[in-house]
Amino acid sequence: MLDPKLLRQDLDNVVTQLAARGFTFDRERYEALEQARKTQQVATQDMQAARKTSSKKIGQAKAKGEDVAPLLAEVESLGDQLKQAEQGLSELLAELHDLLAGMPNIPHESVPAGLDEADNVEIKRWGEIPTFEFEPRDHVDLGEQIGGLDFAAGAKLAGSRFAVMSGGIARLHRALAQFMLDVHTQEHGYQETIVPLLVNKKALYGTTQLPKFADDLFHLQGELEYSLIPTAEVPLTNLLQDSIVEASELPVKMTAHSNCFRSEAGSYGRDTRGMIRQHQFEKVELVWAVHPDESWDALETLTRHAEVILEKLELPYRRMALCAGDMGFAATKTFDLEVWLPGQSAYREISSCSNTEAFQARRMQARWRNPATGKPELLHTLNGSGLAVGRTLVAVMENYQRENGEITVPEVLRPYMQNLESVALN
RNA sequence: GGAGAGGUGGCAGAGCGGUUGAAUGCACUGGUCUUGAAAACCAGCAAGGGUUAAUAGCCCUUCGUGGGUUCAAAUCCCACCCUCUCCGCCA
Numbered sequence: 010m011l012d013p014k015l016l017r018q019d020l021d022n023v024v025t026q027l028a029a030r031g032f033t034f035d036r037e038r039y040e041a042l043e044q045a046r047k048t049q050q051v052a053t054q055d056m057q058a059a060r061k062t063s064s065k066k067i068g069q070a071k072a073k074g075e076d077v078a079p080l081l082a083e084v085e086s087l088g089d090q091l092k093q094a095e096q097g098l099s100e101l102l103a104e105l106h107d108l109l110a111g112m113p114n115i116p117h118e119s120v121p122a123g124l125d126e127a128d129n130v131e132i133k134r135w136g137e138i139p140t141f142e143f144e145p146r147d148h149v150d151l152g153e154q155i156g157g158l159d160f161a162a163g164a165k166l167a168g169s170r171f172a173v174m175s176g177g178i179a180r181l182h183r184a185l186a187q188f189m190l191d192v193h194t195q196e197h198g199y200q201e202t203i204v205p206l207l208v209n210k211k212a213l214y215g216t217t218q219l220p221k222f223a224d225d226l227f228h229l230q231g232e233l234e235y236s237l238i239p240t241a242e243v244p245l246t247n248l249l250q251d252s253i254v255e256a257s258e259l260p261v262k263m264t265a266h267s268n269c270f271r272s273e274a275g276s277y278g279r280d281t282r283g284m285i286r287q288h289q290f291e292k293v294e295l296v297w298a299v300h301p302d303e304s305w306d307a308l309e310t311l312t313r314h315a316e317v318i319l320e321k322l323e324l325p326y327r328r329m330a331l332c333a334g335d336m337g338f339a340a341t342k343t344f345d346l347e348v349w350l351p352g353q354s355a356y357r358e359i360s361s362c363s364n365t366e367a368f369q370a371r372r373m374q375a376r377w378r379n380p381a382t383g384k385p386e387l388l389h390t391l392n393g394s395g396l397a398v399g400r401t402l403v404a405v406m407e408n409y410q411r412e413n414g415e416i417t418v419p420e421v422l423r424p425y426m427q428n429l430e431s432v433a434l435n
Numbered sequence: 436g437g438a439g440a441g442g443u444g445g446c447a448g449a450g451c452g453g454u455u456g457a458a459u460g461c462a463c464u465g466g467u468c469u470u471g472a473a474a475a476c477c478a479g480c481a482a483g484g485g486u487u488a489a490u491a492g493c494c495c496u497u498c499g500u501g502g503g504u505u506c507a508a509a510u511c512c513c514a515c516c517c518u519c520u521c522c523g524c525c526a
Binding site: 047050051053055058061063064066067068069071072077080081083085087088252253255374376380382383384385 | 445452453454463464480481482483484485486490494495496505506507
């Protein structure tokens with residue numbers, strides 16, 4: 010959520026900056042609503058003040074044993090008027106709030122211009138693209154060849170966009186998650202966290218999946234209104250919901266390995282082959298909550314933490330700065346990491362690291378106490394994948410494949426696999 | 436699932452229709468004292484929002500959440516949520 014004060018004070022700028030990411034703001038509606046709100050709020054609060062004063066007088070008079078009848082007559086009519094005014098106000102506030110809640114974050118000045126992924130800017134490349142003395146296969150073919158990656162089984166049990174892993178592939182997948190967690194907790198200083206995979210609406214609102222993106226989620230039926238998390242960013246970031254963190258406790262750095270569930274509504278026909286886009290996948294998530302002055306350094310550090318995983322795995326990647334129009338709703342700036350997939354001869358997204366500044370923190374009232382003023386102020390929150398485990402498995406399979414279909418186990422994973430040197434036929 | 440208890444400020448914990456945004460303690464901040472620190476003493480210290488040039492004043496809201504009664508609700512009524520204890524069931 011943007012700062013309502015910013016809209017009141019600098020609407021022109023907000024409108025143009027949001028236009029940069031392709032968002033059209035209904036300015037006239039906003040201005041009319043805001044005008045009405047102001048009038049209504051001042052009037053309502055005046056009436057509340059009047060009622061308060063009268064009630065106090067009545068209390069005092071009664072205590073002295075005086076006759077309160079005239080005072081009662083005075084406030085008699087106030088009740089209905091006030092009720093009406095309060096209702097009118099709350100309707101206006103709700104409408105304004107809905108309007109605000111639908112507005113995306115303002116892109117940082119360093120974000121490249123552009124409306125779609127064609128305008129994303131490559132920041133750097135790392136690693137050598139591997140060459141093969143044979144025609145490299147994609148992970149689907151590899152999985153078929155050595156077994157352990159079964160999409161038909163996934164479809165039988167659940168439907169499309171599900172897979173069953175088994176044997177060496179499943180083990181490799183588990184090793185990847187363990188490895189990532191160990192690096193982040195032991196080398197990068199994150200707090201390991203295990204979080205609920207089902208969350209409530211308030212949490213989803215806090216990280217901005219709601220109200221706008223309800224269709225991207227799986228919602229449980231039944232009297233309890235749970236949804237499956239699309240990313241551990243939701244529970245991790247919401248740990249700070251309605252709290253005030255001491256300055257000495259910053260930065261807060263948390264990591265969680267979790268399953269993630271996405272409906273993938275609107276992506277019919279995209280990435281239908283293989284593990285790239287599944288309804289259920291695993292991810293190791295990184296979340297920071299920081300002093301507002303430090304979020305830009307934090308974004309760089311966080312992104313590096315994700316890159317380190319790829320480098321340790323010796324997977325070639327590039328870092329992209331997303332253009333304004335390609336960024337997620339809550340982000341002021343996003344770096345995507347794209348890993349090289351020989352099966353597609355292309356770089357594919359494997360991590361997305363964003364600074365949301367106070368956008369999420371404002372919604373969830375995540376604050377820190379500024380020792381200089383003694384007052385609570387909004388934190389800045391960041392999140393990034395470190396990394397998407399399923400996609401990392403794909404990258405390992407395709408980059409480490411041998412002609413016979415076996416997968417060489419990357420050096421850093423071997424301690425997690427009893428020093429197994431390759432994954433062969435299941 | 437059954438029975439009971441409870442949800443109040445950063446934490447603990449009073450209040451149970453009327454100058455209560457809320458006693459008290461701890462924590463925190465400033466001061467006195469001290470070579471310095473601690474202790475002791477004194478003072479300050481909730482959050483959100485509105486108005487405004489203002490982080491100045493003034494005002495509103497908030498005692499789990501949502502409704503209701505009343506001139507007036509932390510206090511009374513209803514519903515829901517959560518926590519704890521016991522029993523049952525169960526990874």
